[in-house]
Amino acid sequence: MNNSVPQLAPYAQVKQHLKGELARGRYPPGALMPSEAELVGQFGVSRMTVNRALRELQTEGLVDRVQGVGTFAAQLHRVASTLTIHDLHDEIAQRGHVHTPVVHIARKEKAPAALAERLGIEAGSSVFHTLIVHHENGVAIQCEDRYVNPSCAPDYLSVDFTQTTPTHYLLEVAPYWKAQYSIESALPSVDEARLLGIRRSEPCLVVVRRTERRDAAITIARLVHPGSRYLLEGSFAP
16 A cells, blocks of 8 residues: 655646745745746756746736746735735725715724734734724715734824725735635624614624734724625636
8 A cells, every 4th residue: 555645746846835935935025036947947847847837826926927027926915916805995986986984983092802812912002993984975885993003004093094995005015915804794783883874783794804914913804884785796717
């Protein structure tokens, strides 16, 4: 009986190596990566094999390839786009509608123990807190309750969030490496129902999202959408 571990295909070995180097930060966003010729020599494989590995990394959003120039580590906000984290303002604008954000809270607070643990900071440390209700053509469609790690975005509270969204700003100043999220149908809190102008008994789509860079958590956001006003769509291709 043969208990040996099967070898990865040559292209997969090249891909796995480069993916590991990216995850370890060997190539920061925008950095030039080894050329196809260098990888051919390093791994003793064909150029076609290397090309397949790079092509798959590009499809996953991890690298950018520029014809005649080379392969570059992708900007992290572009990696994030593969996780379908989009700017609500852009979504509304694409529908030809008007986005109006109303800022209800923008302040520094002390983090309670449970929040501090999720952000990886000491209990009682300062966090930035914003509460914004987003309107589409005058109708409230999202209540965004967000906490931000100040070490990742020290100027967060100086931003005018009537002119840009937290998502857009954080993608610019604190691009992230990975994200976690949960989606559920739930009833709004009393305050959320009041801010959204809905009944307390109206079901909502609730998304809780946490993003991280390599060395720290960036933000945790609770996004509440009235079920009767919001449709979550996507597509999938095998």
